Amino acid sequence: MSETRDVNLDAYVKRLRGHLAVLPARERDDIAREVEAEVRDRLARGERLSAVLAAMGSPAEYAERYCDAREVDGTLTATTRQRVLVVRALKAGLLTKRGLLVLVVWSAACAVITIALMRIASTSDQLQWFPPLLIAMFFAWWSTIAIIALAIMQVVPKSMQEQIRRNWR
């Protein structure tokens, strides 16, 4: 039972630390340590871990309140926060086995399509290959951006996504 508790709490704290990536490492360590201390105090009072963690909200929500508080006093700007979040999203979404596999397969498919179009073009009129090649490159470029955007959407909190959209308009 104790082991299960530790595993759940450890998983929560690990995810929380990930969502606090915008803050300095020392502050992240401090927050994680404080959350652990608070939860263990509550468990010692007889509260259930599931109820304690539910009351705290998801690690993403919990971390967001810290970041919001730092934005209020101006020690963390929205731009810095967005930049770090996007880098983290790319790491989390793309630097995984599945993410890399998708990118490798997609890059190979784009290369094959491009080579095939060039071969077809070389056997016919010299100028005809250019428009299909452009279309293929355009498609490959935008679909890669779409994959990256999807990866970002999976990690960045919803409220932050809204803020990023607003800034891009």
Add this chain to the structure above:
Amino acid sequence: MADGGERSQDNRQTQLKKGVAEMALLTLLRSRAHYGLELLDRLNAEAGLDLAEGTIYPLLHRLEAAGLVRAEWRTETENGRPRKYYSSTPKGVAELASMIGAWRAMRTRLDALIDGAER
């Protein structure tokens, strides 16, 4: 529709309580150091603020970053568990005095406004 109205009323009250939480926190920390859960219990039981962990800890960190409170880790002798204790700094005490002055002035004027409107 009624649920939406109640939620909106709850949100307004939550925002109101969050607004005064900083002053209530500094008031408790002026007399002695507290750890987070102890502060949360006192704020909810004595001031009726009904705050959650997700509100109080980020607020404490913000006040610490602003130099209004200081924090230190202590290991409890009773159970050997480490706890982070917060206490007020001189800057925090001065800020609290200013907050209380502003709060009292605002409360007096608001009371007058509300009483005048109810007559």
